[in-house]
Amino acid sequence: MTRRPAHGDLIRTEILALLGSAGPLGRAEIAARLGVGAATVTEHTRRLIGAGFLRELAPHASGAGRPRVPLELVSDAAHVLGIRVAVDHLVGTVVRLDGRIVDEFRLPERVAQSPVRLLTKVVRAEIDARRDTTPVRGVGVAVPGMADPESGVVRLSGIMDWHGLPLGAELARALPVPVLVDNDLRASTTAELLFGMGREHDDFLVLGIGDGLGMGVVLERRVQRGADGSSGEFGHLPVDPEGPDCTCGNRGCLQTLVGQSALLDRARRAGVRLAPDAGPAALVAAAERGEPAVLRLLSEAGTLLGRCVAGVVNVLAVKAVKVIGESHVLWPYLGPSFTASARAGVIEPLKDLSVTVSPWRDTEHARGAACLLLARSGAITRPSAR
Amino acid sequence: MTRRPAHGDLIRTEILALLGSAGPLGRAEIAARLGVGAATVTEHTRRLIGAGFLRELAPHASGAGRPRVPLELVSDAAHVLGIRVAVDHLVGTVVRLDGRIVDEFRLPERVAQSPVRLLTKVVRAEIDARRDTTPVRGVGVAVPGMADPESGVVRLSGIMDWHGLPLGAELARALPVPVLVDNDLRASTTAELLFGMGREHDDFLVLGIGDGLGMGVVLERRVQRGADGSSGEFGHLPVDPEGPDCTCGNRGCLQTLVGQSALLDRARRAGVRLAPDAGPAALVAAAERGEPAVLRLLSEAGTLLGRCVAGVVNVLAVKAVKVIGESHVLWPYLGPSFTASARAGVIEPLKDLSVTVSPWRDTEHARGAACLLLARSGAITRPSAR
DNA sequence: ACCGTTTAATTCGGGCCCGAGTAAACTGGG
DNA sequence: CCCAGTTTACTCGGGCCCGAATTAAACGGT
Structure with missing residues (x-):
C-alpha cells in the first residue's frame, strides 16, 4: 500500500490561480471562493508573500468593517x-x-x-x-x-x-x-484543474480526441493516475467485438472507430477523396463542402463517442466534460450528436452534464x-x- | 467547492481491521503493512488503547533487538x-x-x-x-x-x-x-475496502449484480461518491441504442440486457419455462439442467458485462474487480465468459486484472x-x- | 469623542501525517 | 560483564488543514 498526500500542496497553487484569473482579492474572499479555512489562507499567503509570489495592496474599505487587504499576484x-x-x-x-x-x-x-x-x-x-x-x-x-x-x-x-x-x-x-x-x-x-474546469467543478472529465483517445479524470480535485499512471486509456474501450483490429492487439476498440486515422479511413472507404497524408483539416474541408458521407460519418462518430462518455459519467457521476485535442476542429460536426447522445445516455440527476470545447492548440x-x-x-x- | 478530509480517520480503522484479520502484531509491523509512518502508528495505537479497543500483550522477543509489543484487538x-x-x-x-x-x-x-x-x-x-x-x-x-x-x-x-x-x-x-x-x-x-479487497489493493471496483447493476469505485483507498453521492450507476451504461426501454427513461441500458429480470425475460422468450415469480435460482436450475438457451444467454451476458467492465477498467486503471450481489449465484455460468471478455478488452498493463467472487448473502x-x-x-x- | 457593529485577519489549539533523531530493550561476542 | 549491533517504540519538530476565539480596523450613530 502506498499513500499519496491529500491535496498535495495544491492549495497554494489554487490561490495563485485564483488571483491570476480573478484579480486581487482579500484573504477572506480567497477562503470563501476556494472553500478553505481562513486560517489556512493566512498561513499560505504569508509564505507566498515571503516567496515574492504575492504582494499586498493598499487596504480598501468597502462599507463597514475592517478594510480588506487585497493580494495581488506577482505573475512574473x-x-x-x-x-x-x-x-x-x-x-x-x-x-x-x-x-x-x-x-x-x-x-x-x-x-x-x-x-x-x-x-x-x-x-x-x-x-x-x-x-x-x-x-x-x-x-x-x-x-x-x-x-x-x-x-x-x-x-x-x-x-x-x-x-x-x-x-x-x-x-x-x-x-x-x-x-x-x-x-x-x-x-x-x-492545467484544466488549475485554470480551467477546476474553477467551477471539483469533478470532471477531459476527453482528448486525436489519433488516440484519452480521458483525464478529476475526482474531488485530484487528477487520477491509476495503477502505475496508466489510467485514461479511453481509446481502448472495447466497443465492437467484430470491429477492426487495434494496435493494442484487441478488436473494435473505440479508437478504431472514431480515432483520427479511423475517421480518415472510413471517409475514404465511403468514397471521399482525401490526400494520403490528410489530417483532420481535410475532413473539416469535406464536411464544409457538405459531403453527405462525411457529415454522416462524423455525426455517427459523435454519437458513439457521446454514448461511451455517458457510460463513464454514469459510473463516476461527474457533471462536466471538457473536450480537447488535435481533432477538436471536427467538433462542429461531432459536437451536436455527441452532446445529444451523451445527455441521452446519462441518468436523470446528471442530465445537465456540461460539455465544453474551447480553441485548442498543441501548445x-x-x-x-x-x-x-x-x-x-x-x-x-x-x-x-x- | 467543497473539500473532503483526506483519508478521513480511516487509518485507525485500518489498524483495527488489520489486527482483526492478521492477529496481534507489533507497532512496527503495523506501520509496514499499512504503509504508514511509525510515529502515526504510535499515536493512533495510544488512543485506541485508551479507548479500550486494543490491548498490549506481553513483549515477545524474536531474535535480536528490542522485543516487539504485540497489540491485540479487543474485538468486542x-x-x-x-x-x-x-x-x-x-x-x-x-x-x-x-x-x-x-x-x-x-x-x-x-x-x-x-x-x-x-x-x-x-x-x-x-x-x-x-x-x-x-x-x-x-x-x-x-x-x-x-x-x-x-x-x-x-x-x-x-x-x-x-x-x-x-x-x-x-x-x-x-x-x-x-x-x-x-x-x-x-x-x-x-466493507471491501476495510476487510476485503482493500487488504491487497488500493484501487478496485465492486460490481454489484442483482436486479440493478451497480459499480463501487475505490481509488487511492477512497470510496468514490460522485456528485451528490450518485456515482456507480453502472446498470444505466448505454449499450444498445435500439435496446429495450429502461425504467430510467433511456433505451438499451446495460441492465435491460443483463439485469436479473432482463435475464429472466430473455430466458422466457427463448422458450424456457419459468415460474412468474422466478428468481435467479430458477435460472441456475435451468442452467444446471443444461438448457442450451439459458447457457448461451448467460454466457453472452457475461461477455457483455465483461466488456463494459473492461471499459471502466481501462479508464481508471484498476487492477481488481470484486463481484457481489444477489445474482452471484449465476456466476458459474456468467463468470467464464465475463472474465475472458474483461481480460480481452483491457489494455496490456492491466491484463492481469483479478476478478474475485465470493459467497454472498444479502446480510x-x-x-x-x-x-x-x-x-x-x-x-x-x-x-x-x- | 466614544460606543457598539461589522467585517477582516490573526492566533491558538487541535487533528492528522511524516521523517529524523533518540531512547529502550533485547541479542551475541569478547 | 559490558559493549556493539539490532530492532522496536517514542519524541520532537514540521507540514498541512480546520474551527473557535481573539485582535484589528473600519463604520455609523449618539
Whole structure:
C-alpha cells in the first residue's frame, strides 16, 4: 500500500490561480471562493508573500468593517517551462504563475532515440537564455503514452518506442531544476484543474480526441493516475467485438472507430477523396463542402463517442466534460450528436452534464506540462529544490 | 467547492481491521503493512488503547533487538449496527470492530411508507436489547438508490419511492447514537475496502449484480461518491441504442440486457419455462439442467458485462474487480465468459486484472452499512458523539 | 469623542501525517 | 560483564488543514 498526500500542496497553487484569473482579492474572499479555512489562507499567503509570489495592496474599505487587504499576484515572480514531446517535434512553453504563457517555441527535434540528451540540451538552452530575466524554476515534460508521474518513468509509449524509460530521474540528474514527467493528456487535465474546469467543478472529465483517445479524470480535485499512471486509456474501450483490429492487439476498440486515422479511413472507404497524408483539416474541408458521407460519418462518430462518455459519467457521476485535442476542429460536426447522445445516455440527476470545447492548440499540452510544476507549488516555492 | 478530509480517520480503522484479520502484531509491523509512518502508528495505537479497543500483550522477543509489543484487538470493545433496507424487508447485523458479524436478523418490515418511524423503532429495540452487554455505538443504514453519505439524504430511490428524504438527519435526531446513511453497494464497497479487497489493493471496483447493476469505485483507498453521492450507476451504461426501454427513461441500458429480470425475460422468450415469480435460482436450475438457451444467454451476458467492465477498467486503471450481489449465484455460468471478455478488452498493463467472487448473502449489505461506521472510527472512538 | 457593529485577519489549539533523531530493550561476542 | 549491533517504540519538530476565539480596523450613530 502506498499513500499519496491529500491535496498535495495544491492549495497554494489554487490561490495563485485564483488571483491570476480573478484579480486581487482579500484573504477572506480567497477562503470563501476556494472553500478553505481562513486560517489556512493566512498561513499560505504569508509564505507566498515571503516567496515574492504575492504582494499586498493598499487596504480598501468597502462599507463597514475592517478594510480588506487585497493580494495581488506577482505573475512574473517565477516561470516554469513545459515541454510537450511528440514524435516529430517538441513544443515548449514558458508559463507564469497564473498559468499564462509568456513564451512558446516549437522545435523539429525527434527525440525518440536519445530523449535524455536532446531534452537536456533544449531545456538547458532555454534556462540559460532566461537566466538574466525571470529564471525558470522547474520543468514539466508531457509525453504521449503511459507515464507514472510519481516516479517519472515512462512505462510504455508505443509511438516513441519507449519501455520503462526513467526519464524523470535522468533529466533531474542532468538539470539544475526540479523535473516532473507525466502523460500529455493528464498534464492538460492538470492545467484544466488549475485554470480551467477546476474553477467551477471539483469533478470532471477531459476527453482528448486525436489519433488516440484519452480521458483525464478529476475526482474531488485530484487528477487520477491509476495503477502505475496508466489510467485514461479511453481509446481502448472495447466497443465492437467484430470491429477492426487495434494496435493494442484487441478488436473494435473505440479508437478504431472514431480515432483520427479511423475517421480518415472510413471517409475514404465511403468514397471521399482525401490526400494520403490528410489530417483532420481535410475532413473539416469535406464536411464544409457538405459531403453527405462525411457529415454522416462524423455525426455517427459523435454519437458513439457521446454514448461511451455517458457510460463513464454514469459510473463516476461527474457533471462536466471538457473536450480537447488535435481533432477538436471536427467538433462542429461531432459536437451536436455527441452532446445529444451523451445527455441521452446519462441518468436523470446528471442530465445537465456540461460539455465544453474551447480553441485548442498543441501548445496546450506543453502548457499542461508546465502546470505539473505549478500544481506542486512546493517544488517551486522553496528557494532551491535541488 | 467543497473539500473532503483526506483519508478521513480511516487509518485507525485500518489498524483495527488489520489486527482483526492478521492477529496481534507489533507497532512496527503495523506501520509496514499499512504503509504508514511509525510515529502515526504510535499515536493512533495510544488512543485506541485508551479507548479500550486494543490491548498490549506481553513483549515477545524474536531474535535480536528490542522485543516487539504485540497489540491485540479487543474485538468486542464496541459493536455497531448495520441495517440494509430492501423493499419488503430489513436485514440487520451487529458487527464487531474487526468486521465480523456477531448477530444478524431479518424483519419483514416494509419501510417505504414511514421509514423514519419504523427504522427508529427497530434500531431502538436493538440498542435496548444490547444495553447490558456490549453497547451499540452507532448505526449505518444502506439504502437502494442514490444516497449522499455526506448529508444523509436519499436523493432518489425509485424502488422505495423516496425523493430527497433526509433520512440521516431525522434518524440522528431520534436516536442516541451516530447514524450514517449510504447507498447499499457503496456500503458493501466500504466493507471491501476495510476487510476485503482493500487488504491487497488500493484501487478496485465492486460490481454489484442483482436486479440493478451497480459499480463501487475505490481509488487511492477512497470510496468514490460522485456528485451528490450518485456515482456507480453502472446498470444505466448505454449499450444498445435500439435496446429495450429502461425504467430510467433511456433505451438499451446495460441492465435491460443483463439485469436479473432482463435475464429472466430473455430466458422466457427463448422458450424456457419459468415460474412468474422466478428468481435467479430458477435460472441456475435451468442452467444446471443444461438448457442450451439459458447457457448461451448467460454466457453472452457475461461477455457483455465483461466488456463494459473492461471499459471502466481501462479508464481508471484498476487492477481488481470484486463481484457481489444477489445474482452471484449465476456466476458459474456468467463468470467464464465475463472474465475472458474483461481480460480481452483491457489494455496490456492491466491484463492481469483479478476478478474475485465470493459467497454472498444479502446480510453483506447490512454488514457494509455497519462498516460505514467503522470507516469513520472517529464516530465511535469518541466517548459520545451525540 | 466614544460606543457598539461589522467585517477582516490573526492566533491558538487541535487533528492528522511524516521523517529524523533518540531512547529502550533485547541479542551475541569478547 | 559490558559493549556493539539490532530492532522496536517514542519524541520532537514540521507540514498541512480546520474551527473557535481573539485582535484589528473600519463604520455609523449618539
